[in-house]
Amino acid sequence: MLKLSLRLRLSEARIVPTAFVIEYNEFGETTWSWRMKRLLWYVIGVLTLSALSTLGSEPHYGFSVFQESFEDSLEQAKEADLSIFVYFYKQDCVAFEYMDYQFHRASVWQFLNERFINVQVDASNEESNGPSLAKKFNIDSYPTYLILDHNGKETHRTTQAMEGRVFIDTINWLTGETEYPMAEQDVKYEAGNRDPVFVQQYLLDARSVLPKNLDIEDLHMKAWGEVQDKYTAIAKEYLTSQEPKDLINLRDFSIIKAYSYSMDDPGIKLVLDHFDAFVETTSMKQVSETLLEVAFNTVLIRAIDELGPGDGGLELLEEDFQLFEELPLKKATDWLRSIDADSLLKLEEYSLFYVRQFLAETEGSSPDSE
Secondary structure, eight states: OOOOEEEEETTTTEEEEEEOOOOEETTSOOSSOHHHHHHHHHHHHHHHHHHHHTSOSOOBOSSOSOBSOHHHHHHHHHHHTOEEEEEEEOTTSTTHHHHHHHHHBHHHHHHHHHHEEEEEEETTOTTTTHHHHHHHTTOOEESEEEEEOTTSOEEEEEESOOOHHHHHHHHHHHHTSSOOTTHHHHHHHHTTOOOHHHHHHHHHHHGGGSOOOOOTTTOOOOOOSHHHHHHHHHHHHHHHHSOHHHHOSHHHHHHHHHHOOSTTSHHHHHHHHTHHHHHHHSOHHHHHHHHHHHHHHHHHHHHHHTOSTTOHHHHHHHHHGGGGGSTTHHHHHHHHHHHOTTHHHHHHHHHHHHHHHHHHHHTTOOGGGO
16 A cells, blocks of 8 residues: 655645655565656655755764674674674665665664664675675565574564664564564454454554654654554454444544545545534544545545656646535635635645656656666
């Protein structure tokens, strides 16, 4: 499942990227279409410098925590009886510069230095045996992080680009240094507990391990992957198994906000069908912002997916913006216009601009054209 999350800054009627999913297989391709990969390249390329310059005031070390020789690291690990942390990467992966920044952050640097012998492996560098090591450990996506015992035997593995704090939490969960916060509830759910009260609390608690929306000022990238898909599927099952009247409350609205990414998601359909009831239960602002963000994501991603000869994606984007003028979504659109009368027009123009730029960047880049 794909989620390219774009947050609406409604007061300024503009969008900012809030999360990117970055995982490449051994061929340098994501599991999505080439078009979405190129979109990520474009947007991240545009935003990298500004993002890195606003990541906060945490100190950074000017030297790497990683060694370059896998063999030397293995020898040191045996002598010190320490585990090895191995970072597999490719320099042409869009996540490389981002993770390089994270690994120089003082908190991440110290965390790794205190626990492991650390080595990085460029999987495309023949001189450092990168390709052979990637093959030996069955590395087919980048970045990938391995934890090996002092004899070089793999004990843990994870992937994805992660913001520093998420990275530390993830490694702690993998190694058992801290308990995975959802472990006990996962066991109960997997054992068949489907009591609505339990599942509702389960989904609310699971938000603690989900990728968070980026802080607008910090532009942090968050981890993404199977965990998100797992709890999203559970949320959809929960929302479709209950009577609509039983879901019109603050707690279930919070679940809908956390796990809805498309206008076809059951939670969004529920809010649209019971718009006024949800407004009465929450607020016009909360309902409108939730619906507009999901609607915007839906039309933009659909347009990107349709990009090709004839600018079909642009035509589709213009057509899909009519969605905002149809009831009941129009109620949310009117609320947005009460803040800025030209807000929807600005959003449409901004979207067309980015899609055109993306189309220009990717022209002639389709695998079919090579």
